[in-house]
Amino acid sequence: MAAFLLLSTVARAESITLAWDPSQGAGGYVLHYGTASGVYTFSVDVGSQTTYTVGGLAAGTRYYFAVAAYSIFGTSDLSNEVTGLPGFTDGTLTSGTTIIRAVHILELRQHIDALRAQQGLPAWSWIDPILNSTLIRAVHILELRSALAEVYQRLGLAVPVYADNNLAVGATFVKAVHITQLRQAVRAIE
Numbered sequence: 001m002a003a004f005l006l007l008s009t010v011a012r013a014e015s016i017t018l019a020w021d022p023s024q025g026a027g028g029y030v031l032h033y034g035t036a037s038g039v040y041t042f043s044v045d046v047g048s049q050t051t052y053t054v055g056g057l058a059a060g061t062r063y064y065f066a067v068a069a070y071s072i073f074g075t076s077d078l079s080n081e082v083t084g085l086p087g088f089t090d091g092t093l094t095s096g097t098t099i100i101r102a103v104h105i106l107e108l109r110q111h112i113d114a115l116r117a118q119q120g121l122p123a124w125s126w127i128d129p130i131l132n133s134t135l136i137r138a139v140h141i142l143e144l145r146s147a148l149a150e151v152y153q154r155l156g157l158a159v160p161v162y163a164d165n166n167l168a169v170g171a172t173f174v175k176a177v178h179i180t181q182l183r184q185a186v187r188a189i190e
Contacts, residue, residue: 014058016084018065019051023076026069033065037081040066057086062114085111085190088183093176102131104179105140111186112147119154138167141178148185160185 018031028047032040033054046052057063062085066078089103109126116124124147127139149159162181164172 014086015053015055016057016063016065016086017051017053018067018082020067020079022050023069025071025073026076027071029067029069030075031065031067032078033063035061035063037064037083040064061085085114093180095176098176100136100174100176100179102136105131105136105144108144108179108182108186109147111190112144112151115151115186115189116147119151121150121154136174138169138172138174141174141182142167142169144182148182151189152185155189157189160188 020029023029026048028045029050030043030045031052031054032043034041044052044054054063054065062083064081064083066081068078069076088107090098093100093104109124113123116122124143127143131140145160145162152159160181162185163177164175167178
């Protein structure tokens with residue numbers, strides 16, 4: 001029996017949905033996960049289903065997952081390991097109705113910092129690192145784009161093109177589309 005684990009593209013704030021190929025003869029599966037590669041501090045018996053949503057995860061924290069199949073004959077070795085970050089608060093932002101908040105910027109920073117670390121890039125020195133009582137400004141969007149652009153370049157990928165590519169500090173209002181496009185660019189390489 002062998003199980004092959006796949007990280008699904010479905011991720012919501014504080015949860016990740018995983019899917020894997022069924023193993024012939026498996027009676028069920030145990031999903032193992034933790035915050036360090038190869039160190040699984042949590043496990044859950046998911047029965048015979050081959051998809052499972054793990055909830056209660058910390059936003060911006062990278063998790064590592066592996067699955068094992070079991071039957072009356074015993075338990076298989078662990079599958080390959082996959083990794084992922086939980087999704088974002090306010091999964092769908094709507095232009096004109098969603099108020100862009102500090103949490104949207106802070107979550108993007110966490111995801112981008114994790115991507116930078118994976119690529120061996122130094123931590124970004126964020127303007128207004130805490131964002132307490134700070135208005136979300138065009139400069140925050142511009143620095144997110146710059147920090148992420150370095151990751152794309154390190155990966156040899158074309159840097160994303162954004163709406164309102166020429167944000168003017170002090171003259172451009174931050175919109176839902178700015179956050180949504182950054183999230184899409186982050187998800188594309190996670």
